[in-house]
């Protein structure tokens with residue numbers, strides 16, 4: 001991974017901005033800083049301002065693990081498109097009703113069998129319609145809480161797709177599109193030459209892994225485990241990153 005702001009890599013950014021570009025951003029940890037409770041998250045005003053400017057001339061899309069309704073209320077600007085539930089919601093997905101029924105049944109199973117032990121362990125369930133998230137950021141014993149969640153998930157029928165993240169275990173239908181499916185579909189239907197994608201978490205790695213080589217993939221936070229080609233050191237650099245894009249676009 002290379003630091004996107006190092007002088008050597010400005011050329012890569014400039015190169016990515018030639019032609020018709022789709023700008024795609026993850027939400028939590030990317031546009032907004034991580035907060036102790038998911039309901040308390042908001043977009044910093046500098047990020048809103050730069051995104052508004054970018055969206056005035058470019059196609060800006062949000063691809064998030066949250067529901068579309070939830071993230072819409074936090075963005076502070078209107079993007080070209082929003083894909084929610086890790087790829088399962090939006091883009092006219094014909095299976096949304098099926099996913100919602102499956103998720104509702106899983107929620108009932110989890111709450112019927114685990115409401116008390118989850119509460120005692122400090123685990124919180126977030127129901128996003130087409131997926132569930134089990135948060136353990138507030139747990140006194142993080143490892144034990146995660147283990148409890150994984151045991152509960154293993155018993156779900158039909159089996160769910162389970163993946164982790166930042167103090168979270170996500171539960172989605174097996175056949176639901178993921179973030180990479182969604183972004184590759186959008187890039188194709190919009191007929192863009194390239195895409196810029198910024199994310200920070202495990203659910204963004206599918207995009208980093210499957211992005212065509214000419215796309216610019218950026219991870220918030222450096223790690224050798226990521227398939228992203230570039231990184232930002234921290235979420236607080238996000239506004240500067242978008243402002244840099246605006247400057248380079250003005251010079252095209």
Ligand SMILES: O=P(O)(O)OC[C@H]1O[C@H](O[C@H]2O[C@H](CO)[C@@H](O)[C@H](O)[C@H]2O)[C@H](O)[C@@H](O)[C@@H]1O
Pocket residue numbers: 026027028029030033034035036037038039041063064065066067126128133135137165166167168170201203
């Ligand atoms: O794909 P994203 O937009 O990054 O969404 C991923 C999940 O983000 C949220 O959870 C994470 O952020 C919370 C607020 O900062 C934090 O408390 C939690 O520990 C993180 O995992 C959101 O609540 C989930 O629904 C998303 O799936």
